[in-house]
Amino acid sequence: MKKVMTSMEQLKITNMIIDDDFAVDEYVTAEFKYNHKTYSMTFKKADLEIINSWVFEDVTSFPAYVPEEVVESIRDEVTKRI
Numbered sequence: 223m224k225k226v227m228t229s230m231e232q233l234k235i236t237n238m239i240i241d242d243d244f245a246v247d248e249y250v251t252a253e254f255k256y257n258h259k260t261y262s263m264t265f266k267k268a269d270l271e272i273i274n275s276w277v278f279e280d281v282t283s284f285p286a287y288v289p290e291e292v293v294e295s296i297r298d299e300v301t302k303r304i
Contacts (some may be wrong), residue, residue: 233258233292240267246255249273250304252296261286263296267304270297 234272237253248267253260263275272293277286288296 233295235296235303236260238300238303242267242304250300252300254296256288256292261288263288263293265297265300270300 233254233255233256235252239251241249243252249264250267250270251262251264253262255261260278261275262278263286264273265271266273275286275288276283
């Protein structure tokens with residue numbers, strides 16, 4: 223069995239916002255650096271379902287594809303910080 227591990231040198235959460243003042247759903251947004259790029263990923267706080275993810279390049283943001291092992295690493299770190 224091959225185990226994929228994302229090293230913390232490649233993946234680092236730089237900022238996290240917990241929006242818990244909404245009437246219906248609460249959200250968590252994690253900004254992180256991965257492979258020399260800055261990303262933002264927003265989750266539902268209740269189950270950490272991904273709402274959206276963005277990659278920032280120059281002065282523009284684009285919808286981002288984030289590999290599942292990176293998503294799981296971010297979820298684990300967000301869970302620890304909540």
